Amino acid sequence: MIKNFFKSDVIKMISALAVVGVFSAITLVFVYEYSMPKIEENIRRATDEGIKSIFPEADTVEEMKHKGVFEVRGQDKNLMGYAFIAEGNGYQGPIQVIAGVDPGLRTMTGLQILESQETPGLGAEIAGDFRKQFSGLSVVDEIECIKNREPDKPGEIEAITGATISSQAVVNMLNNRLAELRDKLGVK
Amino acid sequence: MNVEQIILIFVAASVTNNFVLTYFLGICPFIGVSNKVESAVGLGVATTFVMTMAATFTWLIYHYILVPNGLVFLQYVTFIIVIASFVQFVEMVIRKISPALYKALGIFLPLITTNCAILGLTLFMVLRDYTFIEAVIFGLGAGVGFTLALVLMAGIREELEFADVPDSLKGAGITLILAGMLALSFMGFGGLISG
Amino acid sequence: MLKDVVKGLWRENPIFVQVLGMCPALAVTTRSIFGLSMGMATTFVLVSSSVVVSLIRKAVPPQVRIPMYTVVIATFVTAADYFLKANFFEISKALGPYVPLIVVNCLILGRAEAFASKNGVLRSFLDAAGMGIGFTAGLVILGSARELLGAGSLFGVRVMGEGFTNWIIMVLPAGAFITLGLLVGVFNLADQKIKKDTACHVTEKSG
Numbered sequence: 001m002i003k004n005f006f007k008s009d010v011i012k013m014i015s016a017l018a019v020v021g022v023f024s025a026i027t028l029v030f031v032y033e034y035s036m037p038k039i040e041e042n043i044r045r046a047t048d049e050g051i052k053s054i055f056p057e058a059d060t061v062e063e064m065k066h067k068g069v070f071e072v073r074g075q076d077k078n079l080m081g082y083a084f085i086a087e088g089n090g091y092q093g094p095i096q097v098i099a100g101v102d103p104g105l106r107t108m109t110g111l112q113i114l115e116s117q118e119t120p121g122l123g124a125e126i127a128g129d130f131r132k133q134f135s136g137l138s139v140v141d142e143i144e145c146i147k148n149r150e151p152d153k154p155g156e157i158e159a160i161t162g163a164t165i166s167s168q169a170v171v172n173m174l175n176n177r178l179a180e181l182r183d184k185l186g187v188k
Numbered sequence: 189m190n191v192e193q194i195i196l197i198f199v200a201a202s203v204t205n206n207f208v209l210t211y212f213l214g215i216c217p218f219i220g221v222s223n224k225v226e227s228a229v230g231l232g233v234a235t236t237f238v239m240t241m242a243a244t245f246t247w248l249i250y251h252y253i254l255v256p257n258g259l260v261f262l263q264y265v266t267f268i269i270v271i272a273s274f275v276q277f278v279e280m281v282i283r284k285i286s287p288a289l290y291k292a293l294g295i296f297l298p299l300i301t302t303n304c305a306i307l308g309l310t311l312f313m314v315l316r317d318y319t320f321i322e323a324v325i326f327g328l329g330a331g332v333g334f335t336l337a338l339v340l341m342a343g344i345r346e347e348l349e350f351a352d353v354p355d356s357l358k359g360a361g362i363t364l365i366l367a368g369m370l371a372l373s374f375m376g377f378g379g380l381i382s383g
Numbered sequence: 384m385l386k387d388v389v390k391g392l393w394r395e396n397p398i399f400v401q402v403l404g405m406c407p408a409l410a411v412t413t414r415s416i417f418g419l420s421m422g423m424a425t426t427f428v429l430v431s432s433s434v435v436v437s438l439i440r441k442a443v444p445p446q447v448r449i450p451m452y453t454v455v456i457a458t459f460v461t462a463a464d465y466f467l468k469a470n471f472f473e474i475s476k477a478l479g480p481y482v483p484l485i486v487v488n489c490l491i492l493g494r495a496e497a498f499a500s501k502n503g504v505l506r507s508f509l510d511a512a513g514m515g516i517g518f519t520a521g522l523v524i525l526g527s528a529r530e531l532l533g534a535g536s537l538f539g540v541r542v543m544g545e546g547f548t549n550w551i552i553m554v555l556p557a558g559a560f561i562t563l564g565l566l567v568g569v570f571n572l573a574d575q576k577i578k579k580d581t582a583c584h585v586t587e588k589s590g
């Protein structure tokens with residue numbers, strides 16, 4: 001009885017599932033091959049545009065041996081600073097930003113949001129005026145995220161009203177990444 | 189392992205970033221099965237169990253099979269198979285072990301596969317790069333949050349039977365509006381985490 | 384034949400009547416353009432998987448039909464996701480994890496199970512196309528209502544005057560639920576009116 005059972009139904013079920021599975025995998029390989037180069041190109045373009053907006057006078061941008069850190073040089077090959085990608089979790093999902101900092105890792109030159117799924121009108125405002133606060137910000141000490149008052153000390157950032165979590169997330173990911181960068185580049 | 193981080197993930201998944209009320213995941217059962225508190229609890233418990241298990245298994249498969257072999261593009265197909273077979277497995281086990289429980293949960297179990305909260309959970313887990321323990325806690329928290337939203341809604345809807353609702357809003361309409369009010373009140377929990 | 388297409392637009396509209404596929408409907412409709420893209424992606428998956436399900440319907444052992452349909456759907460969703468990432472990078476970033484979640488949109492499995500598994504390819508195609516268009520229209524209406532009040536614009540073009548203050552609640556989850564609830568009510572009201580005007584007819588429930 002068990003033998004018959006296996007002969008009829010189970011084999012039929014398993015082979016049907018296997019056929020569908022194989023077809024699915026083959027289709028997806030083709031889709032993957034077609035789209036992956038384009039996706040990588042899109043990501044590269046977004047990163048490049050981000051760096052260009054932080055360092056408008058940049059001439060050459062080169063990724064260093066540390067992943068996600070770029071060396072930015074100007075026309076006369078002088079080092080203008082570093083651009084680095086930082087990631088972390090915001091309120092709704094992952095946030096990815098690209099930030100620029102001077103060669104001595106003392107002052108930030110700017111910040112661009114690469115990816116965020118924050119609430120439009122609230123958390124998504126990290127891409128608005130909030131972001132502009134980072135140009136020229138001192139990062140000698142850790143950046144501090146403050147609420148309900150104007151920043152009066154260097155290194156202070158005012159959080160977006162109603163979106164403290166998103167604001168804090170951006171500040172945290174920058175602090176972490178800056179500490180890491182200091183370590184890797186050997187800058188005191 | 190950082191205990192604070194784990195508590196944070198649990199609270200975020202269950203309350204402040206409630207799957208149903210902020211990510212809109214699991215709305216189908218939320219609207220369909222929320223007219224009685226009793227059935228809401230049953231579905232909630234079963235879903236929590238499947239969520240925790242799905243998080244555990246998909247994490248292992250993703251990190252030990254898909255990523256090392258460069259098969260990440262198969263993740264949606266794999267995840268949904270894992271979830272569907274797990275639901276099937278739970279159904280079989282419960283039927284064998286406790287026919288009474290099976291009878292109580294039976295009709296809800298197949299529904300769990302198409303609950304987007306579960307696939308959503310596995311996708312968020314990958315997106316946020318959780319460690320194994322974080323992923324399991326995340327699954328548990330999301331399940332608790334789903335149950336909480338479902339039971340609260342069922343409680344409100346039981347009261348609603350005595351209310352005078354305009355004809356055109358009866359059923360889905362008023363349920364959605366109530367869900368909106370619940371979502372508003374859950375926003376109040378938002379301060380919990382940053383503070 | 385025509386009936387297969389038209390029913391998805393009004394009488395069995397997936398959003399306003401069947402209230403199916405709510406996750407994407409609520410989550411991505413903060414802007415009308417996102418509603419449109421999500422609707423089109425869903426329509427693509429819905430039509431392709433309905434056609435495939437209808438083609439293989441005689442070869443599928445009934446016990447494993449649901450897993451098989453799900454694999455077919457998941458395959459098309461992955462394809463749609465990669466296509467969006469490759470060609471519409473900005474939109475795919477905005478839709479985020481809600482594109483893969485099309486896999487568990489009950490509308491798609493529902494049509495596969497209730498219609499495509501029982502009918503020929505052409506009728507399944509028409510049914511799916513009608514449902515897809517109805518779903519897209521629902522998302523665009525919802526997205527436009529939320530964008531108009533929540534950001535004062537439509538498809539990214541500012542339409543409200545300078546003095547208009549954005550209703551932030553409209554782009555928050557609470558606003559999504561309430562807007563959809565009210566729209567379902569309006570839809571019912573309109574439908575009742577039409578029903579009164581025409582002779583009575585039987586509505587069939589499917590899901």
